[in-house]
Amino acid sequence: MTARVLASVAPTPGSPPGSSFVIRRRLLRRTAWSCAVLAVALATLVVVSGAVGSVEVSLTQAAQITLGHLVPGMPWMSDGTLTPLQDQAVWQFRLPRTLLAGLAGAGLALAGALMQVTVRNPLAEPYILGVSSGASVGAVLVIVFGTGVLGGLSLNVAAFVGALVACACVAALARKDGELSPTRMILAGVALGTLFSAVTSYLTISTDAQNVVSIMFFLLGSVSAATMQSLVGPAIALVVACLVAAGTSRSLNALMTGDESATSLGVDATRLRGLLLVVASLLTGTVVSVAGGIGFVGLVIPHVARIVVGADHRRMLPVTVLAGAVFLMMADLLARTVAMPTEIPLGILTAFVGAPFFLWLMRRGGADRAGFGR
């Protein structure tokens, strides 16, 4: 695949290679390398996280169990070398949460990248339209008053509904004369988000003390309750969002240069913006409803990808998706190991590890190329 991409841009014999060819080949090679490194890291993390926990499982055994469930007929699954406890620990607890961390990281990073280009603002992130504060209200209502309060909706569904309600409100408020103005979107999102946060805060301080920990885990984000079933929603949303992103990446580049410029290149800016909003919000909503409001990933990973491979969406989106997954899987691994046997909420880890890393990256030379010198 990579080789084909490179070959297709090589100058044909007999013509001097233009500057385009040279520059492009360098960037494509760097993108291919980044994706390859991240993919290897992803696979390694799946295995390593299967071997970490209170039930002792070796790296080999973790790999065997994972592979054995995916490919039928593996000899080690039935020859008695693996205990049922080990199998259960890896397949029912560790793998789902690692995969959810990966899906959440990839989803939030992608949603963040799409939001940043939609509103043309480097500070944009998946929660800019109040998705997480809306989801929090839904989830906290269920935690505080029990599932009866919202007609029997489970916590996850209530959170998802809250996320969508928030988005719909922001979109409706930001719309005027058939256009979604980025500035109105940001301001409406901030205002509504603050309103929803106030509701959440009030519910939190007025409820019983034992509920507060559950609320904090949701607000900060956690994947500890993951099951294989909980992966379905985020997985579907991520696949759909990736397809949309791949199909529109050239138009995203055009949108980045401004609405009028995009129009002159044949891109309907308003329609594209609407599509991106829907996709990014659904993706964020599905992730938040199962994993809570994990912060930082959606804001920072797209910038990291830009620093490494440039702002062209055809290169930076694949890197963003993979880097988001790797980053959050790594954070989850730390979240459950650094303070064993207690567990740290994922959101704390992402900020604690991510912020210094990002600041270090920001100070390096490559960041200026990604517009950090402005």
Place this chain on the structure above:
Amino acid sequence: MRVEFDDVSVVLGGTEVVHRASLTVEPGTVVGLVGPNGSGKSSLLRTLYRAVRPSRGTVRVDGADVRTLSGRQHARQVAVMLQDPHTDFDLSVHEVVLLGRAPHHASFGRDTVEDLRIADDAMRRTGIDDLAARMVGTLSGGQRQRVMLARALTQQSPVLVLDEPSNHLDIKHQLELMSTVRGLGRTVIAALHDLNLAARYCDRVVVLDAGTVVADGPPAATFTPELIRAVFGVEARVLEDRHDRVLAFRRADADIFPDGAAPVPAPVPTESEISS
């Protein structure tokens, strides 16, 4: 490809900025749109590249109403060099120029060798090939304008719209831009402020004043001192020698000093003079 503005009006924020303008641009000709600030040049051009919907009338390219075409179809026919493009994004010059190929691709299409060759050629013609790897945000105003021209050339459309293409360019690049554009053989409509540049490179000039077309014809016959006084409110003289014919301008109220001497200020009376 022929471009027709048929009885076009544009209303922005309740103000009619273009009033029933009609003009036809014949295939392969270069037409200059001139007029004072706020005379509706850019707004009229915006109706052609669909950034503004006319409140009245139609704009046709090759006989088809531009509003009936898809975005990509239209962008394959009309390329635009915008007046003040955003540059607060982090694409390299090369990437921006390649965006010109966007209308030629379906959603999932990849850049082909042909695309790269077209972009390289456009960068060479506009003299920015040595800037290819630079970020657009780090360029000077004039360099950015050449990038935008290269992008428009890369679009390979039969119609080219230039909105104030030369306002940041040095004199050499102004002349180069206009002669490059002329040499393309495409239909070109350019909003220009420099009347001499318009006179030199346009087959025809159209003069707008307060949203209305007030004159339309070959430059030499159109840019008369009377018209310039009426539209721009300045005095103009035609200076001509064997090679050139240029217009020289002067403020209308400065004309009472035909020898060019600065007006002598009236002496301010001293206090003693007033009292005596």
